[in-house]
Amino acid sequence: MNILGISAFFHDSAAALVRDGVIVAAAQEERFSRQKHDERFPRQAVQYCLSAEGIDASQLDAVIFYEKPLVKFERLLETSLAYAPRGFRSFLTAMPPWLQKKLHLPREIDAGLGGTYSGPILFATHHESHAASAYYPSPFEEAAILTMDGVGEWTTASWGIGKGNTIDLHQEMRFPHSPGLLYSAFTYYCGFRVNSGEYKLMGLAPYGEPRFEKTILDHIVHLHDDGSFWLDQRYFNYCHGLTMTSARFHALFGGPPRDPESPITQREMDIAASIQRVIEEIVLRMARHVHAQTGQRNLCMAGGVALNCVANGRLLREGPFERLWIQPAAGDCGGALGAALAHWYGHLKNSRQAQPSDSQQGSFLGPEFNDDHIRNALAPLGAVVETLNEHALAEAIVAELAKGRIVGHFHGRAEFGPRALGHRSILGDPRDPSMQRRMNVAIKFRESFRPFAPAVLSDRQREWFDLEVESPYMLLVAPVAAAHLRRSTAAQPSQSAADNDAVTGFAKLKALRSDVPSITHVDDSARVQTVDSARSPRFHAILSAFDRLTGCPVLVNTSFNVRGEPIVHDPADAYRCFMFTDMDILVIGNQLMRKEHQPAMAGADEYKRSFRPD
Secondary structure: OEEEEEEOOOOOOEEEEEEOOEEEEEEEHHHHHOOOOOOOOOHHHHHHHHHHHOOOHHHOOEEEEOOOHHHHHHHHHHHHHHOOOOHHHHHHHHHHHHHHOHHHHHHHHHHHOOOOOOOOEEEOOHHHHHHHHHHOOOOOOEEEEEEEOOOOOOEEEEEEEEEOOEEEEEEEEEOOOOHHHHHHHHHHHOOOOOOOOHHHHHHHHHHOOOOOHHHHHHHHEEEOOOOOEEEOHHHEOOOOOOOOEOHHHHHHOOOOOOOOOOOOOHHHHHHHHHHHHHHHHHHHHHHHHHHHHHOOOEEEEEOHHHHOHHHHHHHHHHOOOOEEEEOOOOOOHHHHHHHHHHHHHHHOOOOOOOOOOOOOHHHEOOOOOOHHHHHHHHHHHOOOOEEOOHHHHHHHHHHHHHOOOOEEEEOOOOEOOOOOOOOEEEEEOOOOOOHHHHHHHHHOOOOOOOOOEEEEEOOOHHHHEOOOOOOOOOOEEEEEOHHHEEEEEOOOOOOOHHHHHHOOHHHHHHEEEEOOHHHOOOOOEEEEEEEOOOOOHHHHHHHHHHHHHHOOOEEEEEEOOOOOOOOOOOHHHHHHHHHOOOOOEEEEOOEEEEHHHOOOOOOHHHHHHOOOOO
């Protein structure tokens, strides 16, 4: 049986195909359209999923949408009436897409499938889709489930239990009290884009001090022991206005929201640190309550808040659960996968057998390109290539990395979800103190404060990070192992640890924090990806070769894109990004390209302008 799951019309639209319970394919529309967070119907993602199985829409047995639009419309209507007359403006702004598409989803889906599909179109609930995406691919026969995001229909967080092929959700929080909207409000206030910049706020937090934590808990968030909370809506506008925060919010924190183009000040750093502490406390309290209520040893998580890897890492270290499994596509794109799996297991009652690692297949569920396609894509661009076998390629890559050169790596199936896990990645030497700035400024064209993640051989992770469990999806932050820390600054190499800790703000960037400074954040932490040969044999081989050459089993791993650009989709995207940035080496499949051998390529300025900064 072929089941297609679809998420669309809010942000990060996606499609996923499940055949007899096996995840065949999944992809976000933004990768094809080149429009970041594309919310439109995922026509190209759907077509990819069908082609991956060699079928057309007429051969689908069911199509499942990831939420119930009529219930969501009910929330919008009730909220606008509750806040009348103030709520009418936001209601009227939201109406055109609802009247054009969202209230006519069967028609939109039929058109998106080319009019050839004649089977049922069904609707899961938003948090049912999140819960299914978290539990069904997990390695657990039974587990507690926790979902947290902005809002679905009415639900903003939920918990329950998964056993065998069933999921029972027992409790929920409801709009307007939302962990995701709370974090997004502070994202907006600090000058970052909602539904895009939350990870920047998380990355900014270690530069600050949580001096506003008490202010938030005293005035805005009334937090209960079980992790549920009540938000004082006098501080927010999202129920009735076109912004996230109100004048009362601005007065509480000493001024208006930061202009996105203005410098980040210590105030924003401290606010980021404060709300990060609050969201971590919410997650910990919720998890402890869920553990007490369910008695389960394992926890599965999804929803946008589950992408807060700092909170996840703290939950792993301080929380009551022995093991966590977090859906790699934890946001709304993963709802497409969850909707399809919920239908196969929950609705059709098919049996489920948990896989020892998981059934997510490393989240390598997107398109791949064979040698002929790669050659045909590169030839018109005039690319000068070297074709190497697997062993020679790995050796060539690490030789360049060890020289301080930056390598774009495009191989195999694309990742599903927001993280690049080695198949659509830019790689660098983490020992190089200049690598973080070089990658941020000359490759990614983004803010210099943002940290980079390490990929580490799974059998060497404990030597380099205080992390006892695997982290294949880069969703856990852990401390860098003490044996690899350095406590000095470049300006004052003999500075004491106490003095070093007294450095504030972006001055912390100048500290040479560890033996791998380019992946060590200013609080001595790192967002770790563990790499094993089963999930990613090529990437594992590269890391192993780098370890043999340098004694370091760690590489910088960042997504293959520039600021505002979706992760590269095809070989032509990869080549353009390579040519228009300061990358030195490009590898696509078994083809290696050196920047100095490539012909000049026009259009660099246009390329940089073509993506709206996120």
